[in-house]
Amino acid sequence: MKLxxxxxxxxxxxxxxxxxxxxxxxxxxxxxxxxxGSGLYQQSITEEEDFTGWSNHKIVPQLTDGQVLENIRKIQRKN
Incomplete structure (x- = not known):
């Protein structure tokens, strides 16, 4: 099957x-x-995979709740 x-x-x-x-x-x-961690049920993976990962960047202080609300209102007006 090909999607x-x-x-x-x-x-x-x-x-x-x-x-x-x-x-x-x-x-x-x-x-x-x-x-x-120290769990007994950890899978065996390489050292690099074990210690690195990705995360979302923290929201910058300049992006306040008011600014997010204004962005939402702009989107609503546009649509």
Missing amino acids: QFKHQKFQADAAKAVVDVFAGQPYLTPSYMMDK
Whole structure:
């Protein structure tokens, strides 16, 4: 079975609206250290996979609740 996807404008518009809510948030690719933990049921993985990972960047202080609300209102007016 081969899945075939079509580009559907309403889906792209919805995704853009969600992203636009956070307009003003800088794009960064931070990394962080993962806690190995001490559980008995850990899988055996390489050292690199065990300690590195990805996280969302903290929301910048300039992106206040008021700014997010204003971004939402702009999106609502536009749509």
